[in-house]
Amino acid sequence: MQYLEQHIDITYLSNYKTPATARWYFEISSQQELGKIFEIIQWAQSKDLKILWISWGTNMLFAFDEYEGVVIKNSLTGWDYNKESKILKTFWSESIWMIAEKLENVYCQDLWHRFIWLPGSVAGAVYWNAGCFGLEIENNFVSCEVLDLENGQVSTLLKNDMNFKYRDSILKQERKYFIISAIFDLSKKVEKYHSDIDNIDFRENKQPKGNSCWSFFKNPSRDISAWFLIEKVWLKWHKIWGAYFSDKHANFLMHDGHGTYKDMLQLIDVAQEKVEKEFWIKIENEVQIITNKK
Ligand SMILES: Cc1cc2nc3c(=O)[nH]c(=O)nc-3n(C[C@H](O)[C@H](O)[C@H](O)COP(=O)(O)OP(=O)(O)OC[C@H]3O[C@@H](n4cnc5c(N)ncnc54)[C@H](O)[C@@H]3O)c2cc1C
Structure with a gap:
């Protein structure tokens, strides 16, 4: 397939930065290339290859040495805010934190203040309905433009179509849409709950x-x-080769930069086993573990 690069290093595309490569790789950075995406998808399907979309990679652990499918890195940025209507339109790979900061500093619009320092892209945030300190992405969401991966059509999903739930949306449930852009109405403050925490100090x-x-x-x-639970089974600050749970927050799985995904999986297994043995509770991952399994 002419557009695809091969055996590309993707270590830095996941926030854990465990060493990894992609058998096939494509980076999309303009709207004109959307047509190519559909071609790539059809080609991948004909070869029975999996596809992995990555925006900022702040919610995925690569559990492979080489991803045997196609990795598509989303790099289309750009956004526009209308001061009168208070409508924000943004492309998928724009940083949610940068937008929030600029809205406040340039447009005196502080409705997204809680998103300052929230890592990741708009696409990633919509995908799993990111939220913090009472503000969730669904609160001001109006619609998003998506590419339907089954038929190659571009369509609009309205808020009612999104089936937003806690850290969940239709994009995560059906995995058949590629988000192109999203629209938010920032004219009204909607909070799930009020929090007094200073998010910038916290972060x-x-x-x-x-x-x-x-x-x-x-x-x-x-x-x-x-x-x-992780603290109670004495795993806070516990290390297996390059993987450890933070001493600041025991549910933060960390990579010291010198390990591999195998260290991470080993530590995850140990935590699950110990918690189940001690408390009869099965803890499940929130972060996506990406494997080559079909
Ligand atoms: C230090 C830190 C603090 C955090 N704090 C919070 C917090 O307080 N609250 C919270 O909710 N989250 C928090 N997160 C998680 C973070 O907000 C999410 O990981 C982020 O929203 C995901 O965005 P991303 O661009 O990194 O997505 P990625 O990790 O790149 O992708 C996430 C998922 O979205 C899919 N995807 C990516 N692009 C597209 C696209 N264009 N179309 C369709 N699917 C796509 C991917 O395939 C993947 O399944 C934190 C993360 C870190 C590292």
Whole structure:
């Protein structure tokens, strides 16, 4: 396939930065290339190859040495904010944090203040309905333009079509849409709950720094946090080769930059086994583990 590069290093495309390559690779950075995406998808399907979309890679652990399918890196940026209507339109790979910061500093629009320092792209945030400190992506969401991977048509999904839930949306449930752009109405403040936490101080001073994708395991329930269980089985700051749980927050799975995905999987297994043995609770990953399995 003419557009695709081969055996490309993709280590830095996941926030864990464990060494990895892609058998086939394509980077899309303009709207004109959307047609190529559909061609690539059809080609991949004819060869029974998997496809992995990556925007900023802040929510995925590569569990392979080489991804045997096609990796498509989304790099289309650009956004526009209308001061009068307070409508924001943005392309998929734009950083949600940068937009939030600029809205505040340039347009005196602080509705997305909570998203300052939230890593990842608009696409990634819409995909799993990212949220923090009472603000969720669905709150001001109006619509998104998507490429339907089954028929190659571009269409619009409205908020009602999105089936937004806690860290979930139709994009995650059906995995057949590629987000091109999204529209948000920032004229009204909508919060899920009010929080007094200073998000910038929290991100700067209380959140672990390094190669991580935020909380690795889902909290088993509202009352039981995954970090608490990991602490209780003495795994906080526990290290297996290059993988460890942070001493600042036990649910932050970290990579020290010198290990491999195998260290990460080993530590994940140990945590799951110990928590199940001690508490009879099966903790599940929140971060996506990407494998070559079909
Ligand atoms: C330090 C840190 C702190 C964080 N804090 C929070 C927090 O407070 N709250 C919260 O909710 N999250 C938090 N996160 C998680 C982060 O917000 C999400 O990981 C982010 O929204 C994902 O965006 P991304 O661009 O990195 O997506 P990626 O990791 O690149 O992709 C995520 C998923 O979206 C899919 N995808 C990517 N692009 C497209 C596209 N164009 N169309 C369709 N599917 C696509 C991918 O295939 C993948 O399945 C944190 C992460 C880190 C590292």
